[in-house]
Amino acid sequence: MTMLLIFLRKNTLAMVGGLTLLAVLLAILFAPMMITYSPTRINVLHKLAAPSWEHWLGTDAFGRDVLTRVLYGGRYTLAIGIGVVAIAFTVGVFFGTLAGFAGGVVDMLIMRVVDAMLSFPALVLAIALAAAFGPSLNNAMLAVAITLAPQFARVARSQALAVSVKPYVEAAVSLGLPTRRILWRYIFANGLGPLLVQASLSLGSAILQTASLGFLGLGAQPPLAEWGADVSANLQYMRGSPWVALSPGMAILLTVLCFNLIGDSLADWFNPRRRSELD
Template structure:
């Protein structure tokens, strides 16, 4: 079956749009598979995503269950990664914390990528005062460091996961708008866009059906590369007490508590720190690989 699909997808003369689309996807996968670092990043991302999804099945203990008699216990057969200051199993909290941290990141990306794509495409296509207004708003958000602006927005709302998602989303969309605008400026004067206008296509149809799909690959690359900084920002908010609140097992919040025991009970801080490091590094590897595959300037 795989051989049949490979032959069908790699056919140089596709007979349908569906076959052509699957052919492009399969060629992207083959190119990505030749990059070992990208594959390592993909495996790590899938691994942590699977752990987060299957956390209720894999966690050996209730992440909120306290056992003060075994507080700050070293890693053992009963607690593979040890316990924290309240005797809670660190492995279980890491598994459930992946749901919180990665869930925040996915929620942010779902919001910011489409917003940035639409703003950039509209600004680049229409130009004039629309472009000026949208880009000046973008510049205002870009002028502030992401973490500082996110802290101010969370403080204006109230500490919590929802506030952290809103704050990071409001600070993360400008780079996508810039990329989409740059891509739109390069194609809006193309012959096929002129042909669409002559055929009677409305500006809305031109933007959403013809220009925006061309900007998606660059935005996907930027999203993948930006995931690590979003993870670090979300963890930083949790570390500073402005993100997920105790007893939520969020990786940044776990680090904030573990800093008191870092020199003596090192295992309490090591696990959430390694989780943040590995996932951030994996997204960087995967983003570099996707950039090599999807960005025509790199070919």
């Protein structure tokens, strides 16, 4: 714990990213206690009102408070991002670890499927899947999870290949321990560091892809508050009332940036050479 505190104190970007993300999460979590407006209540008499003490980020074309929609929309966007990464992590790590440990035909079959999926740009594949599944928040979540799982599979396979040749793994195999226990207690546990780094970076990617699908109308549907959908709905008012589109757009930018900063810091933490330099 002491080493971690020293590392964080010397890694300014990690501190900035972590504290900013914590502030965003707290604001989203306690939004109902801080704001009395409803994210879906329409008040056309106050449409496109400029930022003021009453509406800190102004109102949109339907008179809805922009700050309220940003905070409530962050609940859906962040929850989807975490859910997407959890699904992609579970599926990708399982098949990647299995491929690296088993080798042979199993490795070839799994990795050829992974290579085929990675041959498509992630966002293009997510758009195609979301369009095939139908426009909805759950389908967008599933589409993004499918595009991120191959990345975890590649990282998990490389870690499994590196750890499988270690003496303690060979000893476990020679003792006849169950394969499930070897995969969980020895290979997965000792290759967790790079997977956590990948998970942190994938959170930013998941949020960005989910917002992109919402922007294209393949994710959250009106009147649900969601950052990407709100940017798309308010983009036409950008010239005269820029706050309606800039506010959710800046929320996406800030959150993705925080996750990327944390991911880079985790990469330094799990790199002994880099960690010793910072210590």
